[in-house]
Amino acid sequence: MNADHYENVALLRGLLLRLARSDWRKLTKWSIKASEVRLLLVLKENSLLGESQRMTVSDISKILQVTSPTVTQMINNLIKNDYVIRTTHPTDRRIAEITLSQKGDKIAQEASEMFTKMFEGLIDFLGKEQSDQLIHLMDQSIVYFEQVDIEKL
Amino acid sequence: MNADHYENVALLRGLLLRLARSDWRKLTKWSIKASEVRLLLVLKENSLLGESQRMTVSDISKILQVTSPTVTQMINNLIKNDYVIRTTHPTDRRIAEITLSQKGDKIAQEASEMFTKMFEGLIDFLGKEQSDQLIHLMDQSIVYFEQVDIEKL
């Protein structure tokens, strides 16, 4: 553990901050918000996984890691412009089932392709091995941040 | 370039999103906002680099990568509770010079120590070599994202 073992603390902090604020998340070619595109993508990807096309507010909330009122709000916006459809579960009327409309599916498809190309580009740019490394390191970093107790710092 | 060269596209996207939304940025033990703590840190770190304690709104804006109205707003809040002081440049009266008050310096000091410990913790957790790798890969990713043209995707 030499003298400059920790030389990169500031660098690391700065990079994480920049990456967090990076613009790719805010991209939206479509006339809906970036967060709403992400929601459409969740629905699309769920159906591609062979799961049912219908998802509940709670499912979406878990995947996007936001609270259910946040999901409701996004869905209300999406319904307003016919990107998704809300129906009631046939046997449990508490549950709202959300499905993509044709319009929503089209955007989800385009967004999916765009993000795929964007991240394929990143993998090409970094190289396969390096991108695997990045995945591993980011995953570990998330583990670290989830476990660290600020009160004890 | 085998079949699953791009297998990790979704994984990479998900991790970047999670890291972006990670909570460490929102931490604030103090009675001011996280973004305001970051501003105090900029002032503190600038003075530690031997630069003058005084910084202009433009300087801060460049470092935090936010617009000047955003900086003005944060500074107004910080002034309200005596964390920073705004004075006018002696020879160029257009320029506002921002300095830490004693109260602000104390928080900046604490925050600096906290973040330092937090990122030292990350370096220990990942290992020195791995954390250097992470820095390199994040840096390259930022380069990539800055250069990628969405319109062409």
Next chain:
DNA sequence: AACTAATAGGTAGGTAACCTATATATTAAT
């Protein structure tokens, strides 16, 4: 000196992306 352009910052008002607290509807459990 007078005028125009450039620079630095502030003001007003808005938006995205979240949140908490609370209410409502429905179903499950006792």
Next chain:
DNA sequence: ATTAATATATAGGTTACCTACCTATTAGTT
């Protein structure tokens, strides 16, 4: 039948930004 639990919605708020515009001041030009 009553109470508790669950799923979602509503109301209203917050943070962290932004753009458009305005003012004050300084620099450059004729």
